[in-house]
Amino acid sequence: MSLEPVSLILLTIAAFLAGGLNALAGGGSFLTLPALVFTGVPPVAANATGTAALLPGYLASAWACRDLIRAPAGLTLMGVILLGGVG
Numbered sequence: 784m785s786l787e788p789v790s791l792i793l794l795t796i797a798a799f800l801a802g803g804l805n806a807l808a809g810g811g812s813f814l815t816l817p818a819l820v821f822t823g824v825p826p827v828a829a830n831a832t833g834t835a836a837l838l839p840g841y842l843a844s845a846w847a848c849r850d851l852i853r854a855p856a857g858l859t860l861m862g863v864i865l866l867g868g869v870g
Contacts, residue, residue: 790822801837806844811837 786794797818801811812833819829845852 786822794818794822798836801833802840805837805840811840 797814801814803811804814805811812830815833815837816826816829819833820826824832
């Protein structure tokens with residue numbers, strides 16, 4: 784599939800913005816899905832492609848923030864899960 788230069792620029796900008804958005808708060812798919820559909824990718828394929836493309840960013844963000852997402856001292860993982868389920 785050959786894309787026009789305008790489509791490549793649009794997809795590149797959407798990808799960078801989506802990566803930054805995912806690193807901060809999530810929701811990058813709100814940018815990648817419409818950009819992919821706009822450039823002619825079928826919706827189901829666009830959803831799968833956007834998710835696969837953003838996966839490395841999810842993993843990198845989780846790794847970078849691993850100190851912030853640890854359970855507080857004295858709480859087991861099950862305790863954190865129960866507190867989250869109740870809250």
